[in-house]
Amino acid sequence: MNKKEMKVFKDALLKEKERILKSITHLEENTQQSSRGNIAQSSGVPTHIADLGTDAFEKDLDLNLTSSELALLEKIEESLKKIEEKKYGVCESCNKPIPKARLRAVPYAKLCIQCQKAQEKEEGRQG
Numbered sequence: 001m002n003k004k005e006m007k008v009f010k011d012a013l014l015k016e017k018e019r020i021l022k023s024i025t026h027l028e029e030n031t032q033q034s035s036r037g038n039i040a041q042s043s044g045v046p047t048h049i050a051d052l053g054t055d056a057f058e059k060d061l062d063l064n065l066t067s068s069e070l071a072l073l074e075k076i077e078e079s080l081k082k083i084e085e086k087k088y089g090v091c092e093s094c095n096k097p098i099p100k101a102r103l104r105a106v107p108y109a110k111l112c113i114q115c116q117k118a119q120e121k122e123e124g125r126q127g
């Protein structure tokens with residue numbers, strides 16, 4: 001991979017990183033707002049147990065989303081480091097170059113498609 005190509009992927013990674021950082025900040029703002037304001041109280045509607053359940057569920061969903069975004073952010077950081085070390089675009093499992101078409105779709109990919117599929121199969125078996 002030449003310098004110019006490397007820069008394209010680096011830019012894509014930086015852009016994705018920025019997007020995630022923004023979405024995480026947005027989620028945190030939302031969580032703070034929902035814990036501050038009590039909609040049920042202000043509208044005079046009695047709080048039902050069902051409402052509480054939905055609330056807790058939504059909070060869980062937010063947390064899950066944040067942790068998956070954080071995992072993605074970690075992958076991006078690793079890929080950026082690899083670019084600095086000139087090791088970017090090589091499969092961590094079989095050490096073969098990851099196809100550029102795949103990197104264009106998933107710039108933080110650590111594995112080639114074959115190894116990714118094998119890993120997913122493995123994870124699926126574990127439950």
Ligand SMILES: [Zn+2]
Nearest residue numbers: 091094112115
């Ligand atoms: Zn591989």
